[in-house]
Amino acid sequence: MINVQHLFRNLIRPGAFRIPKSVSVNGGIDATISGRIDGHVRGNVKTTGKLIISENASIKGHVYATDLVIYGKVFGDVYISNKAYVTTKAYVKGDVNAMILEIEEGAVVEGAIRKNIQAVQQSEEPVVALPVTESTHSSTAAIVPPPHPEEEQRSSWF
Template sequence: MKSRAPSILSGDLVLTGSIVSEGEVQLDGTVDGDIRAGSLIIGEEAVVTGEVYAETVVIRGKVSGSVRARQVQLAATARIEGDIVHAALSVESGAFFDGHCRHSTDPLAEKSAPSAPSASSAPATSSAPKMDNRPPAANKPASVEQPPLAANKSSL
């Protein structure tokens, strides 16, 4: 197999759209879209808004979206706001992760989650304003509404 040089996206780059590569990608800029790569390194100043899908991913910057990879490494400077599906996960002290984490023996072979929930979430989105505009019931106990679980937000 022929060795290829990594694709380097510098810090001054702002990209709107998806990135697809079978090789190694080093991102130091901003991407508003999905990234699929064999190996991905997200630098400290990098910002990704979208799904990350790779064999291996090292995250040092910010990701707002789901991460799906066989090996995931969150550096101390990482900030993740989304779910992670992984076969192996390592987290350095100081990394911030807000989402759900799930182990999978083959995270890349599973169907992507966005297609199934989007069909079921459309009716919930349209009915949400009706629920928000309702006056609170007088006999409703105050303990029914609970704050989000602290386990969903963690600063490691």
């Protein structure tokens, strides 16, 4: 189990970025250092370090990081190259891709969970997939990515 207090202690230090609770960012964040988001971000967040999304924070965009701890809300796909920790108060509306994933009971993840980190490029046009077969005939199938609306209301299966 990941020691969250240890992550907090090691993250809040000189050289790490922090988006305060009272700040909203319209646009992406691209950093090579660790960081913590307490405010709101409308855009992709990319860091090669650790990222903490606090309980009051929300991100409307994709998240890319080495390690991640989510307490708040993410409306987009998550790509973590090492370890992701989704706490009991977290809400993720999108796919979670991580090598190691820990989800607490009570967390909400509305999307697929995958053990990989490669970001899938989403385009406006359908993607054509060619099946690998030994026959001389080849066929194509159009794959259309599902719509990804940004809903801020939690839904429940119960």
